[in-house]
Amino acid sequence: MEGARAVFAEHGRDAQMDDVAKRSGVGVGTVYRHFPTKEALVSALAVSLFEQVLESARAALEIEDPWEAFTGALWAGVEVLASDRAFTEIIGQAEMPFETDLLTEMNATYLTLMDRAKASGDLRPDVVLDDIPMFTCGIGMATVKPHQCQAAWRRHLTVVIDGLRAANASGPLPS
Amino acid sequence: MEGARAVFAEHGRDAQMDDVAKRSGVGVGTVYRHFPTKEALVSALAVSLFEQVLESARAALEIEDPWEAFTGALWAGVEVLASDRAFTEIIGQAEMPFETDLLTEMNATYLTLMDRAKASGDLRPDVVLDDIPMFTCGIGMATVKPHQCQAAWRRHLTVVIDGLRAANASGPLPS
Amino acid sequence: MEGARAVFAEHGRDAQMDDVAKRSGVGVGTVYRHFPTKEALVSALAVSLFEQVLESARAALEIEDPWEAFTGALWAGVEVLASDRAFTEIIGQAEMPFETDLLTEMNATYLTLMDRAKASGDLRPDVVLDDIPMFTCGIGMATVKPHQCQAAWRRHLTVVIDGLRAANASGPLPS
Amino acid sequence: MEGARAVFAEHGRDAQMDDVAKRSGVGVGTVYRHFPTKEALVSALAVSLFEQVLESARAALEIEDPWEAFTGALWAGVEVLASDRAFTEIIGQAEMPFETDLLTEMNATYLTLMDRAKASGDLRPDVVLDDIPMFTCGIGMATVKPHQCQAAWRRHLTVVIDGLRAANASGPLPS
DNA sequence: TATGAATGAGCATTCATTCAT
DNA sequence: GATGAATGAATGCTCATTCAT
Numbered sequence: 072m073e074g075a076r077a078v079f080a081e082h083g084r085d086a087q088m089d090d091v092a093k094r095s096g097v098g099v100g101t102v103y104r105h106f107p108t109k110e111a112l113v114s115a116l117a118v119s120l121f122e123q124v125l126e127s128a129r130a131a132l133e134i135e136d137p138w139e140a141f142t143g144a145l146w147a148g149v150e151v152l153a154s155d156r157a158f159t160e161i162i163g164q165a166e167m168p169f170e171t172d173l174l175t176e177m178n179a180t181y182l183t184l185m186d187r188a189k190a191s192g193d194l195r196p197d198v199v200l201d202d203i204p205m206f207t208c209g210i211g212m213a214t215v216k217p218h219q220c221q222a223a224w225r226r227h228l229t230v231v232i233d234g235l236r237a238a239n240a241s242g243p244l245p246s
Numbered sequence: 247m248e249g250a251r252a253v254f255a256e257h258g259r260d261a262q263m264d265d266v267a268k269r270s271g272v273g274v275g276t277v278y279r280h281f282p283t284k285e286a287l288v289s290a291l292a293v294s295l296f297e298q299v300l301e302s303a304r305a306a307l308e309i310e311d312p313w314e315a316f317t318g319a320l321w322a323g324v325e326v327l328a329s330d331r332a333f334t335e336i337i338g339q340a341e342m343p344f345e346t347d348l349l350t351e352m353n354a355t356y357l358t359l360m361d362r363a364k365a366s367g368d369l370r371p372d373v374v375l376d377d378i379p380m381f382t383c384g385i386g387m388a389t390v391k392p393h394q395c396q397a398a399w400r401r402h403l404t405v406v407i408d409g410l411r412a413a414n415a416s417g418p419l420p421s
Numbered sequence: 422m423e424g425a426r427a428v429f430a431e432h433g434r435d436a437q438m439d440d441v442a443k444r445s446g447v448g449v450g451t452v453y454r455h456f457p458t459k460e461a462l463v464s465a466l467a468v469s470l471f472e473q474v475l476e477s478a479r480a481a482l483e484i485e486d487p488w489e490a491f492t493g494a495l496w497a498g499v500e501v502l503a504s505d506r507a508f509t510e511i512i513g514q515a516e517m518p519f520e521t522d523l524l525t526e527m528n529a530t531y532l533t534l535m536d537r538a539k540a541s542g543d544l545r546p547d548v549v550l551d552d553i554p555m556f557t558c559g560i561g562m563a564t565v566k567p568h569q570c571q572a573a574w575r576r577h578l579t580v581v582i583d584g585l586r587a588a589n590a591s592g593p594l595p596s
Numbered sequence: 597m598e599g600a601r602a603v604f605a606e607h608g609r610d611a612q613m614d615d616v617a618k619r620s621g622v623g624v625g626t627v628y629r630h631f632p633t634k635e636a637l638v639s640a641l642a643v644s645l646f647e648q649v650l651e652s653a654r655a656a657l658e659i660e661d662p663w664e665a666f667t668g669a670l671w672a673g674v675e676v677l678a679s680d681r682a683f684t685e686i687i688g689q690a691e692m693p694f695e696t697d698l699l700t701e702m703n704a705t706y707l708t709l710m711d712r713a714k715a716s717g718d719l720r721p722d723v724v725l726d727d728i729p730m731f732t733c734g735i736g737m738a739t740v741k742p743h744q745c746q747a748a749w750r751r752h753l754t755v756v757i758d759g760l761r762a763a764n765a766s767g768p769l770p771s
Numbered sequence: 772t773a774t775g776a777a778t779g780a781g782c783a784t785t786c787a788t789t790c791a792t
Numbered sequence: 793g794a795t796g797a798a799t800g801a802a803t804g805c806t807c808a809t810t811c812a813t
Binding site for chain 3: 720723726727730731734735747748749750751752754755756757758759760761763764765766767769770771
Binding site: 087088089099100103107108109 | 802803804805806807
């Protein structure tokens with residue numbers, strides 16, 4: 072039933088269950104058979120995307136060079152975010168509907184990537200874990216506008232990554 | 247009736263007209279006397295914020311140092327965006343509801359700021375006007391989450407600005 | 422598939438077909454194989470209960486004493502009604518979904534019981550056949566509330582039976 | 597908006613809000629302006645009827661003769677119940693949605709009526725407060741069937757009242 | 772024959788908008 | 793002008809019923 076993703080990717084949270092059903096070629100009831108609630112469906116979609124992000128981060132752990140590993144995770148992660156409007160809208164909520172395990176592992180993975188990149192002197196030492204969603208989601212959200220060229224988020228991320236280099240820090244990050 | 251801004255700042259686009267009226271201490275009818283449509287009200291709010299951004303950009307034109315002027319405009323502009331949830335949601339729409347004049351002048355102003363900063367060798371030469379809303383709105387949106395510290399957007403912008411320095415460019419921006 | 426009776430006894434008319442199927446350990450389709458419609462199932466249930474009532478009335482015909490026979494039928498009949506919430510709800514409908522034969526025999530049986538009890542001078546002579554369902558169902562319905570003690574309907578019926586004695590009639594029944 | 601009572605009186609709990617609105621000559625929204633929920637509307641209707649019953653009971657307190665007072669309250673109360681199908685359906689629920697005050701006073705009033713009628717030797721001494729709703733609602737429910745003559749509930753109540761006379765008790769009520 | 776996933780009409784509820792006062 | 797009660801289209805969700813397997 073994940074062809075429904077298309078509907079949410081297009082209309083965001085406001086997508087209607089009837090449209091999801093129509094797009095999926097099924098009746099509403101069928102959608103509700105799989106997801107008891109609209110919110111449940113949205114969450115499931117988000118978890119699915121989140122897992123993709125996590126997977127790309129895990130894959131990046133394999134990369135030797137710490138900076139390549141860290142930035143590689145960012146590139147792969149943002150690519151996922153940039154693909155789905157609903158996802159970024161959900162991340163923009165106070166309440167994350169994710170299973171803690173997922174979040175825990177995501178955090179652990181990114182912490183490792185960041186620590187290694189800091190240790191090698193590539194990453195600004197004052198960047199913290201909490202900054203990451205801010206960077207990635209900001210980029211994902213900025214990409215929502217459909218008329219923008221597809222490269223938009225790549226330009227954005229390029230700038231952010233350059234700004235994250237320890238050597239390029241003009242001063243400490245405000246706290 | 248702009249005390250209604252508070253309502254939209256708090257609840258975003260989903261704020262209800264009745265709440266706007268209540269908060270403003272008037273009846274709904276009065277709200278509709280001033281703005282024929284919810285969308286009109288939202289647009290008016292956005293234009294108002296937009297004007298603040300424009301004003302801060304114009305003020306930055308006065309600054310001697312080209313880099314200070316450009317980054318000063320960014321700091322001031324993002325500060326406005328970060329203050330209002332509805333605004334960033336609106337910017338995230340395909341249809342900009344702004345009067346062209348406003349947009350034209352905004353563009354002209356930023357173009358000047360950017361050209362000067364590029365001429366002085368401070369700003370990456372391949373940054374274009376269209377990149378600006380992407381940076382600023384991305385930061386504004388990333389700031390929506392209420393539990394995040396107030397400094398979040400400042401950290402984000404600091405990184406972006408460092409990444410925008412010509413000297414820090416690791417390569418050309420993808421196109 | 423009459424284990425489904427339990428479901429209707431518990432939830433009344435609002436019981437769901439899926440629950441009936443689950444409780445009966447079969448699929449919904451199977452339920453629909455036996456009863457083309459929810460209403461058909463409900464009717465079948467009612468007929469079944471009705472038959473029990475009829476049987477108890479027939480058994481009462483064997484009792485010598487006319488008053489004992491009549492009241493015995495009432496006791497036995499109400500006991501059946503009191504056991505099933507759905508049944509009383511059905512009786513409370515305008516349309517009786519019963520096969521006429523059943524109803525005819527029920528009427529004949531009760532008529533006999535009543536005539537004999539009137540002839541012996543025990544039963545008020547102005548009670549008519551149509552009064553019976555009113556008495557019995559009223560008692561059955563009054564028993565629906567689960568928090569009430571199980572004896573509730575017995576208390577009710579005791580009072581009604583005392584009121585039905587010819588000797589206790591304070592006057593004629595209004596017509 | 598109590599012309600809506602007609603709809604509930606006719607269709608019971610299953611009456612639809614749209615029908616209530618149509619019958620009342622207003623839009624659904626207006627119905628929801630007065631009662632936030634269907635349940636709230638149903639409750640309000642029930643409370644209103646309940647108040648009528650209470651009022652009739654209070655009025656009966658004025659009657660000198662204890663038996664006349666008690667039975668008078670029953671006659672008046674059942675008359676109210678017999679008028680509204682939804683009411684009896686609601687009473688048939690486990691959860692009474694009434695404000696406690698109403699219930700408390702109802703109980704106090706009936707207790708007084710009963711005590712006086714017992715003291716005068718007219719009422720069976722083993723009838724308790726909890727028996728009253730059973731009698732009255734049973735009668736009200738038995739009256740739901742529209743094809744029955746209007747006198748039906750009067751016949752029923754006549755029998756019950758005769759059964760409630762102390763002199764007519766064939767034995768103690770089962771407990 | 773039995774199954775239970777799929778269907779979609781139906782219903783409660785919300786909220787932008789109107790208009791009589 | 794200002795008010796806010798009234799409106800009703802729109803939306804999330806339920807559940808009796810069907811039918812491919």
